[in-house]
Amino acid sequence: MKPKTVAVAFASGLLFGVGLLLSGMADPAKVLAFLDLAGAWDPSLILVMGGALAVALLGFRGVRAGGTTPLGEPLNLPTATRVDGRLVAGSLLFGAGWGLAGLCPGPALVRLGAGLPDAALFVAAMLAGMALHRVVFR
């Protein structure tokens, strides 16, 4: 493990977290207002996703599996291509949880760092859910 890679990971996480805070995604009330199509709808999250996607589409250009980065790290890209039952079922369960609390993994960890009590319980339950998946599927 190169120290530079660890430093890049920290910087990426930090930038990601600041982006979540600036965008409003770290506020579950705003996320739920986006998901509430039948209520007072806040379309802001379309722009969060659109902004992130526009930058990533440009920045990912020309990235090929099998290459290495300037830090000498292998480029690790997902290899699965088939849309299967696990992918869809898992994503539906995730979306139900997201709609229940307005929290997904990134914002939950940012809120944990902000010392917000709701995040501590949510993150503990999320880790338990991940551990449960590991127990059930291996």
Added chain:
Amino acid sequence: MAIDWLAFTPASSLAGGALIGVAVVVYLRLAGRIAGISGVVGGLIERAADWPVRLAFVAGLVVAPTLWLAFGGVLPAASGQGWPSLLAAGLLVGFGTRLGSGCTSGHGVCGLARRSPRSLAATLAFMAAGFATVYVTRHLIA
């Protein structure tokens, strides 16, 4: 559908989204990894060999509010949600993201940017489930 124009924050949401985009590009092009938060955390639970890299990414997320406050940012409020719904939501998000191999970041940003059909299917599924769940909790049983 009625748009809440007072709550709409186009500039900060677009700028924050762009920062997220820069973060995932830096992580892929330098660290060689997809910045999918559920995958990063899931690998920590499974004690993956590259755990220091994963832990550093998570540490960056956790430290972000401190940096944000130092630059005059305002933290979002506590959600005020009860523990049963937080507990259920956390379990669903943890189990679901591992079963579905990703979350909002891994599928919704990185996967779509890679034009992955799997990520498109996953994103449509979790968005649909999110819309449906809020409809049920706010308009059917509220």
